[in-house]
Amino acid sequence: MSGIALGPDGLPRCWWGVSALDYLEYHDREWGRPVRDDRGMYERLTLEAFQSGLSWLTILRKRDNFRAAFAAFDPHRVARFGDDDRARLLSDAGIVRNRAKIDAAIANAAAVAAMEDAGESLAELVWAHAPSPPAPAPEPGQIAAETPESRALARELKRRGFRFVGPTTVYSTMQACGVVNDHLAGCCVRDAVERDRIARGSSRGDGG
Secondary structure, three states: OOOEEEOOOOOEEEHHHHOOHHHHHHHHHOOOOOOOOHHHHHHHHHHHHHHOOOOHHHHHHOHHHHHHHOHHHOHHHHHOOOHHHHHHHHOOOOOOOOHHHHHHHHHHHHHHHHHHHOOOOHHHHHHOOOOOOOOOOOOOOOOOOOOHHHHHHHHHHHHOOOOOOOHHHHHHHHHHOOOOOOOOOOOOOHHHHHHHHHHHHHHHOOOO
């Protein structure tokens, strides 16, 4: 359960992308596609932190609830959440009711807002830690849980006041946002994801 598997259309994909129907569209259309905006990056970082210790399928199925609960992941709005909002979130069965993770999501929103107020960008900080040169397509069993780049980024995020940003959570975010392309060699969407990453990077003049 760590290699290539055929999807319902007969095309080869990363095994997890066909392990549940909910995964198929996420695998094909989102995972590894480049995210370049702070709201999108904050959402992925928040969801990856909530996933810690749980199945990603659980988070994916609750994603719309998370968006409703966290003001569509607008960091400036979430940064203003107070005690009433914390109580609301802790009583919301549609999300993961974990006090430490909720507090971290609010603290991280404040950190993103502070960066933006200072003329900085969370997305740009994350992309600054992309490996260079990009790693080749991984073979089954070769995908790391963390990397030197994710450890460096985790340290930098913690320095800026972010919580629940260990190197494994950070690497999962890097994978989800296209900072790395960890679709396996032979996956039918890997090349399309790589083209998307190059195109998005070229449009910003940074090469992806």
